Amino acid sequence: MTRTLAEVILSRVSGRDVRAGDLVIVPVSRVMVHDSVIDAVMAGLRDLGRERVWDTSKVCVFVDHAAPAPTPVVADSHRVLREWVREQRIPTFYDAGEGVCHQIMVEEGYCEPGSVIVGSDSHSNSYGAVGAFGAGMGATDVAVALALGRTWLRVPESIKVDFTGRLRKGITMKDAIMRVVREIGTDGARYACVEFHGVGDLPQGDRITLAGMTTEMGAKAGIVVDTPEAPAWLRPDPDAHYLREVSIDLTTLEPQIAVPPRVDQVVDVSVAIGQPVDIVFLGSCTNGRLVDMQQAARVLRGRRVAPHVRLEVVPSSRRQFELAMQDGTLQALSAAGAVIGSSGCGPCLGRTGGVLAAQEICLSTANRNYKGRMGSPDASIYIGSPYVAAVAALTGVIDDPRPYLEATDEEFDALVARRRGERPERGAASSRSGDRSRELVMASARSGPVAEIDD
Amino acid sequence: MARAWVFGDDLDTDQMVPGRYAPFMVGQDKFHTYAFCDARPGFAKEVRPGDILVGGENFGCGSSREYAVAALKKLGVGAVVAKSFARIFFRNCINLGIPAIESADAIQIVGDGDDVTLDVAAGALRTPHGAATVRPLASFAQEILSAGGVIAYLRENGDFPRV
Numbered sequence: 001m002t003r004t005l006a007e008v009i010l011s012r013v014s015g016r017d018v019r020a021g022d023l024v025i026v027p028v029s030r031v032m033v034h035d036s037v038i039d040a041v042m043a044g045l046r047d048l049g050r051e052r053v054w055d056t057s058k059v060c061v062f063v064d065h066a067a068p069a070p071t072p073v074v075a076d077s078h079r080v081l082r083e084w085v086r087e088q089r090i091p092t093f094y095d096a097g098e099g100v101c102h103q104i105m106v107e108e109g110y111c112e113p114g115s116v117i118v119g120s121d122s123h124s125n126s127y128g129a130v131g132a133f134g135a136g137m138g139a140t141d142v143a144v145a146l147a148l149g150r151t152w153l154r155v156p157e158s159i160k161v162d163f164t165g166r167l168r169k170g171i172t173m174k175d176a177i178m179r180v181v182r183e184i185g186t187d188g189a190r191y192a193c194v195e196f197h198g199v200g201d202l203p204q205g206d207r208i209t210l211a212g213m214t215t216e217m218g219a220k221a222g223i224v225v226d227t228p229e230a231p232a233w234l235r236p237d238p239d240a241h242y243l244r245e246v247s248i249d250l251t252t253l254e255p256q257i258a259v260p261p262r263v264d265q266v267v268d269v270s271v272a273i274g275q276p277v278d279i280v281f282l283g284s285c286t287n288g289r290l291v292d293m294q295q296a297a298r299v300l301r302g303r304r305v306a307p308h309v310r311l312e313v314v315p316s317s318r319r320q321f322e323l324a325m326q327d328g329t330l331q332a333l334s335a336a337g338a339v340i341g342s343s344g345c346g347p348c349l350g351r352t353g354g355v356l357a358a359q360e361i362c363l364s365t366a367n368r369n370y371k372g373r374m375g376s377p378d379a380s381i382y383i384g385s386p387y388v389a390a391v392a393a394l395t396g397v398i399d400d401p402r403p404y405l406e407a408t409d410e411e412f413d414a415l416v417a418r419r420r421g422e423r424p425e426r427g428a429a430s431s432r433s434g435d436r437s438r439e440l441v442m443a444s445a446r447s448g449p450v451a452e453i454d455d
Numbered sequence: 456m457a458r459a460w461v462f463g464d465d466l467d468t469d470q471m472v473p474g475r476y477a478p479f480m481v482g483q484d485k486f487h488t489y490a491f492c493d494a495r496p497g498f499a500k501e502v503r504p505g506d507i508l509v510g511g512e513n514f515g516c517g518s519s520r521e522y523a524v525a526a527l528k529k530l531g532v533g534a535v536v537a538k539s540f541a542r543i544f545f546r547n548c549i550n551l552g553i554p555a556i557e558s559a560d561a562i563q564i565v566g567d568g569d570d571v572t573l574d575v576a577a578g579a580l581r582t583p584h585g586a587a588t589v590r591p592l593a594s595f596a597q598e599i600l601s602a603g604g605v606i607a608y609l610r611e612n613g614d615f616p617r618v
């Protein structure tokens with residue numbers, strides 16, 4: 001047999017032996033819906049003449065894209081969504097503050113490996129982190145899936161990405177996937193499924209980063225092979241036929257930066273050193289987990305963001321938020337000057353908190369840098385790893401994070417001072433009242449979580 | 456006769472309707488008036504029912520936002536002809552009843568503002584400077600389009616067309 005993983009899954013769920021190019025009608029194991037498209041989904045169901053979803057236990061609903069509601073119009077739409085969830089008696093509902101749909105879908109175990117899941121969001125590919133065929137679709141497709149419990153698909157061709165070697169210190173799987181996007185381009189995987197080999201044993205979060213960003217290559221799905229969650233049958237045939245094979249050696253990987261306004265305009269960090277930034281966003285379904293915040297805190301703990309720079313941290317789910325509270329990571333980031341947002345999409349798509357002004361330059365750990373993505377169409381968005389983000393927040397410019405991770409305290413301070421000195425004057429620093437008490441908080445952050453209050 | 460509006464490669468849905476003008480943000484009755492407001496100011500006012508968008512590679516990439524297509528539908532766009540389409544955008548077009556048709560040479564032949572006639576049956580997009588070749592749609596998509604979209608199709612037939 002010569003079946004790719006997509007062919008294995010779609011043959012199994014459609015009940016016939018299918019190959020790339022075939023059209024199939026398949027049952028879905030879940031349908032994921034979120035706040036930003038609910039009006040259109042409900043209209044679709046109404047127009048279909050369907051009062052009820054096909055199976056309430058298989059529907060997951062989230063309020064995350066503009067949450068908590070930033071405007072009365074959005075608030076109204078959320079209210080309508082909540083009423084709909086209640087009327088439909090859908091038990092799986094995550095309201096504002098619970099987190100990004102994709103993070104919760106994976107971490108709470110809603111993604112059954114080897115099944116097809118339709119989501120109302122383009123990054124539904126993320127479910128491939130645990131071996132599910134997750135496909136993002138528009139509101140009407142979602143309405144149809146909600147009504148019928150089925151969807152139509154063209155069986156995709158597949159692209160094989162083989163990772164070899166091991167990541168060095170200061171390099172992350174974000175850099176790895178950006179390297180892949182650089183290789184394949186924003187439409188190089190159009191209609192295709194990207195199969196990741198050699199990384200099945202990585203932590204789940206890293207696998208979400210990989211699978212989710214296949215969207216940035218136009219992929220229909222992105223699936224990690226050989227994950228601990230996958231049953232034995234869930235593997236491609238050894239001699240499967242691929243449209244293309246890409247091999248990335250993690251050992252020689254450099255930190256990667258996507259230069260606005262294209263996510264496939266990716267360079268090694270050395271090319272971007274010195275690029276000033278005004279605001280840093282750490283968050284999103286791509287990089288808003290505990291480990292991402294910990295990486296940033298490694299750089300920022302006991303220090304303060306650069307005078308003319310703002311840092312915004314948005315955990316990707318309440319679970320990640322609370323883990324980062326428990327181990328003192330959020331304490332360290334807040335003491336460093338970060339604004340901590342409630343879990344959700346946050347400013348990733350420019351709807352709430354930290355929207356960019358014209359001419360502002362952002363370094364984001366999310367996945368998209370289109371013109372206008374995070375606010376003004378005249379803002380620019382660079383994309384990088386959490387390490388790169390933390391160093392940018394600290395120095396006000398893009399820099400290679402590795403020297404900071406190796407430096408002694410003295411060397412570190414010298415590096416920061418040098419980069420800050422080189423940064424052209426931009427923006428204005430907020431006058432920080434209470435700097436004295438802040439010193440104390442920072443001192444405590446330096447030594448980990450504050451002692452328990454005894455009352 | 457229809458007017459052609461020519462765009463380039465990798466036109467993303469954020470350019471069709473920026474996120475800040477989503478129906479969600481500005482209301483169901485207004486979002487289409489912001490179509491291409493940054494990328495092509497004036498488009499929403501000047502476009503006429505039946506007009507055709509012509510694009511290059513990867514037309515409609517980016518966010519899955521269906522309202523980008525819904526905006527085109529509301530403005531009466533008759534068809535989108537491009538070298539290739541992003542997959543969600545393609546599905547959304549078929550689902551909402553806008554023909555999304557591939558053409559390898561339309562982008563070279565058609566000039567912005569040209570009067571064009573799309574003849575899907577003949578596989579041609581006629582322009583004052585000659586005809587571009589368009590690829591026929593799969594019968595599955597064709598059936599959905601003839602019904603006026605997937606909702607209308609399902610209402611009439613109760614299930615998907617046969618694959």
Ligand code: SF4
Nearest residue numbers: 100284285345348349
């Ligand atoms: S965090 Fe960003 S990319 Fe992820 S689902 Fe939310 S808006 Fe989309």
